[in-house]
Amino acid sequence: MSEKNQRYDVVVIGGGAAGLSGALALARARRSVLVIDAGSPRNAPASHVHNYLGREGTPPSELLAIGRAEAADYGAEVVRGEVVSAEKVADGFRVVREDGSVLRARRLLVTTGIVDELPAVEGLAERWGNEVLHCPYCHGWEVRDMPVGVLAASPMAVHQALLWRQWTDDVVLFRDGRPDFSDEEYERLAARGIAVVDGEVAALEVADDRLTGVRLAGGTVIPREAVVVQPRFTARSAVLEGLGLRPTELTVGEHVVGSYIESDAAGATAVPGVWVAGNVADPMGQVIGASAAGLKAASVINMDLVTDDTDRAVEARRAPFSAEAERQVTERVLGDRRHGLQETR
Structure with a gap:
């Protein structure tokens, strides 16, 4: 198994509308983002996306290609592949891909969708x-x-x-x-x-x-x-179940029609640091709703990271004085000017 040193602020598991929308917002917030896309979107058999204002009638594959390009323009990485497991570790999450490679993430956004069982x-x-x-x-x-x-x-x-x-x-x-x-x-x-x-x-x-x-x-x-036909909407929840998140039955009236992962209004789950968006959390949602959910989750994830960054900075500031701490502060504040390599005005 290849243990890589790659560490991201956020790893997005799932490259559909929800995942790419979240990745775009996070990349624009100057976060390091990796999207791992299994390449099996639920709406792949459909010829067009509907009720998506401004994109009415766009083929699903074209919409996703546009989304990948937009996210990449702001620095997000999008790769094809499967995630076989994710586990919580001291500094965030350890994510294992099907090729055996291992990545680290401070936060996870899971947008794996559902399977329509016919x-x-x-x-x-x-x-x-x-x-x-x-x-x-x-x-x-x-x-x-x-x-x-x-x-x-x-x-x-x-x-x-x-x-x-x-x-x-x-x-x-x-x-x-x-x-x-x-x-x-x-x-x-x-x-x-x-x-x-x-x-x-x-x-x-x-x-x-x-x-x-x-x-x-x-x-x-x-x-x-x-x-x-009414399919059964079954959440693609294997990665989430490995983190301790079990699917909940989706009911309409007294009838069970599928399963989903519970979260709050912004997609936060019962596991700190893990968010969900799209059909895995809302099986009956349409593409435009999945995209909006990805954006909402991303904004809350970024604020959570801002809080964490600030907490770490406060802790460092309160640490006892040392020459190394002073060097790090000087380097961060002055950069090259410390060495007289950059003109000052």
């Missing part, structure tokens, strides 16, 4: 981010007025169907063997013209690289051009 329906994963969707605010406009199917993969299915009805009047809800809906739910669905199809969903039908329908176990195919 139901085991043939063809579903292959069309994820294309015609298989979950967020109407991200993709509703793109499938407006199209035949949309909602797969009842969670107890939120009726809610999803009613929500997507805002973008199209052709919505079909596939019950897929889930418990029957209540009379009130059926009434609400009927009032909005949403049909309910019983029977198990076997697969998605695709032709010419386009979704064409939903095939039931009995062989019947219901023509659809988009399918909505």
Whole structure:
């Protein structure tokens, strides 16, 4: 294992919108920053980012490339790789990468995101981010007025169907063997013209690289051009768990829909010196929200470091006088002028 002497004010684990936004702000605050990017952003299958003011319709890869360049312009380092572990040590954190190299950090900002766990329906994963969707605010406009199917993969299915009805009047809800809906739910669905199809969903039908329908176990195919599914949002929390931070269940009403890492409003976790931002802390957040969370965490991290720097300076100032202490102060204040190498005015 290669033990390097590289030490950073902040190591950012995760190179998505949250991590790069935090890195940019910290680099502009003249902090030494390293971003370690695994290169597997959650929205990689999507063709465009939406609801990001000023960047509407930008491809995700392009947005991240812009972010990496902007952070690098201010001195942040961005490298590709995985972090296999992080541990708290006396002077901060010891971070181990997959190549065995070891880095030191005074603070950590973890923006590792989540994994979208999909139901085991043939063809579903292959069309994820294309015609298989979950967020109407991200993709509703793109499938407006199209035949949309909602797969009842969670107890939120009726809610999803009613929500997507805002973008199209052709919505079909596939019950897929889930418990029957209540009379009130059926009434609400009927009032909005949403049909309910019983029977198990076997697969998605695709032709010419386009979704064409939903095939039931009995062989019947219901023509659809988009399918909505509720994935389980699972936090990418391995590094954080190694630091003692366990995921918390994410619930909507009484229903568990995923997991996340708890933090305060600025992303500070229960482990001093560790912040989180983006989907690992807010699984339902969109890209613009993740970016804002990274900025907010960065500002608090910098203030925390300022406090630490000041505490250290006060401690040094109160230390007993020594020739070495005097030399360090003179060097810091006067620099080359101490040797008469720089003209004074």
